[in-house]
Amino acid sequence: MGVFKKVKKKKMKKENKKNKAEKYRRACNYLMAIRYYKLDLKKNYSVETIYGLADVYRMIGRFNDALNLYKEGMDVSKRLKDDALYSDGLIGYGMAKRGLGDYDSAFRDFLTAERIYKKLEDKEGEAYCRWCIGGYFRIKGELKKSLKSFKRAYLIFKKCKIKDGKAYSLCGMAGTLRVMGNFKSSLEYYKKANKIFKEVKDKFGLAYSNCGIGSAYRMLNKGIKARRFYKIAEKIYKNIKDKIDYGYVLLGFGNILVVDRNLKVALKYNKRIIELFKKSNDKRGLVYGYLQLGEIYRLLRKILLARSFFRKAYEISSKNGLKLEEIHSKLGLFLCGSLKVNPIKKYSKFNTKWTSVLKRNNFTLNFP
Numbered sequence: 001m002g003v004f005k006k007v008k009k010k011k012m013k014k015e016n017k018k019n020k021a022e023k024y025r026r027a028c029n030y031l032m033a034i035r036y037y038k039l040d041l042k043k044n045y046s047v048e049t050i051y052g053l054a055d056v057y058r059m060i061g062r063f064n065d066a067l068n069l070y071k072e073g074m075d076v077s078k079r080l081k082d083d084a085l086y087s088d089g090l091i092g093y094g095m096a097k098r099g100l101g102d103y104d105s106a107f108r109d110f111l112t113a114e115r116i117y118k119k120l121e122d123k124e125g126e127a128y129c130r131w132c133i134g135g136y137f138r139i140k141g142e143l144k145k146s147l148k149s150f151k152r153a154y155l156i157f158k159k160c161k162i163k164d165g166k167a168y169s170l171c172g173m174a175g176t177l178r179v180m181g182n183f184k185s186s187l188e189y190y191k192k193a194n195k196i197f198k199e200v201k202d203k204f205g206l207a208y209s210n211c212g213i214g215s216a217y218r219m220l221n222k223g224i225k226a227r228r229f230y231k232i233a234e235k236i237y238k239n240i241k242d243k244i245d246y247g248y249v250l251l252g253f254g255n256i257l258v259v260d261r262n263l264k265v266a267l268k269y270n271k272r273i274i275e276l277f278k279k280s281n282d283k284r285g286l287v288y289g290y291l292q293l294g295e296i297y298r299l300l301r302k303i304l305l306a307r308s309f310f311r312k313a314y315e316i317s318s319k320n321g322l323k324l325e326e327i328h329s330k331l332g333l334f335l336c337g338s339l340k341v342n343p344i345k346k347y348s349k350f351n352t353k354w355t356s357v358l359k360r361n362n363f364t365l366n367f368p
Contacts, residue, residue: 018049025052028203028240030060047073047085051092058096059204061244061280066096084125087116091128098136101283101320107136127156127165134172138179139284141323146176167196167205174212178219178368179324187216207236211249219368223256247276247285254292259364263296270296287313287325288367294332295365307336328367335365 021036037053040046054069070093077086094109110132117125134149150172157165174189190212197205214229230252237246250273257266270293277285294309314329316322330343 018044018052021049021052025056028242030056030241047076047080047082047089050076051089054089054092054096058092058099059242061099061282063096063099063281066099067093070096083116084120084122087113087120087122087125090116091125091132094132098132100281103136103139103321107133110136123156123160124162124165127153127160127162127169130156131165131169131172134169134176138172138176139322139324141327143176143180147173147180150176163196163200164202164205167193167200167202167209170196171205171209171212174216178212178216181368183216183219183368187213187220190216203236203240204242207233207240207242207245210236211245211252214249214252215368218252218256218259219366221259223260226252226256243276244280244282244285247273247280247282248288250276251285251288251292255366258292258295258299259366261299261364263300266292266296283316283320284322284325287317287322287329290316291325291328291332291365291367294336298332298336299364303336307333307338310336310338328365332365 017036017040021033021040024033024036033056034053037049040049050069050073054066057069058066070089074086074089077089090109090113094106097106110129114126114129117129130149130153134146134153137146137149150169154166154169157169170189170193174186177189178186190209194209194213197209210229211233214226214233217226217229230249234249237249250269254266254269254273257269270289274289277289290309290313294306294313297309298306310329310332314326317325317329327343330339333339334342
């Protein structure tokens with residue numbers, strides 16, 4: 001009886017550490033979550049805890065650390081012949097690769113995981129894969145495919161009654177619609193997602209959707225409203241110490257300043273933006289930083305400088321398969337006189353309303 005009590009007490013201690021880690025993770029207190037996941041691993045080595053720690057590392061931009069942990073968990077899952085655990089790790093593995101800009105390899109991981117989930121009839125896992133795949137297609141400029149994947153994810157999450165999954169799928173659709181030029185629908189979807197995030201008390205989701213609402217208002221030329229929602233997102237990102245996504249809020253602020261021709265202040269914002277994205281090694285974010293800088297110098301009539309930054313943006317985006325950003329870079333070069341053909345006319349399928357947006361902003365680039 002004494003041994004039984006001792007084992008039970010020890011077991012409760014293990015559970016408490018893992019529960020605490022999950023609690024801190026939900027609260028976006030990532031450093032405390034890491035601490036308790038590590039404490040739990042010392043006493044209770046489990047694949048679930050390994051993945052939990054890997055997820056947190058991925059969220060704070062420590063992608064290589066996350067990859068190593070996902071790989072470790074997947075190896076254990078293989079030995080246990082646990083397909084469900086293996087596919088869970090594969091999704092995280094793909095997301096970490098995506099964070100490092102290895103998009104095509106990540107896509108293959110998502111497809112493999114999706115096949116496993118379908119075989120296991122795991123609808124939640126399948127929905128999550130669809131959400132990841134939607135993000136991949138958006139990055140690659142396959143916007144119709146992106147929208148279709150996000151819609152599929154949304155419908156499965158809805159059927160499974162998973163509220164946060166629905167909200168993140170709505171954000172995915174909203175982001176794609178914004179890039180396609182459907183700004184009003186984008187705003188509507190972000191607002192719906194925001195309402196759900198408030199209901200489930202998801203801090204990261206609230207920051208993400210508020211930033212999206214700000215961007216939708218920005219593209220609708222409603223700078224005052226855009227600023228209000230960016231400030232909400234900025235406050236949450238600062239609170240949860242998310243420096244990666246915080247950079248995108250600063251980009252939004254910077255774009256408003258560029259459209260308002262407040263170029264000196266925009267330059268100050270841009271310096272911070274580029275510093276953040278360089279530190280986190282976010283290639284896509286860095287491209288947008290260079291695009292913004294190119295536009296600032298174009299408006300200052302420093303054309304040679306503008307061209308150099310648009311070329312930098314083009315080189316990174318073309319090398320990493322960032323199709324939309326590649327087109328945006330070409331548009332900047334076109335407006336600087338380096339290209340004869342307007343790339344937006346050539347690739348009108350990507351954004352049917354770019355010309356009207358340019359005209360409305362007095363031919364100032366306001367990247368969606």
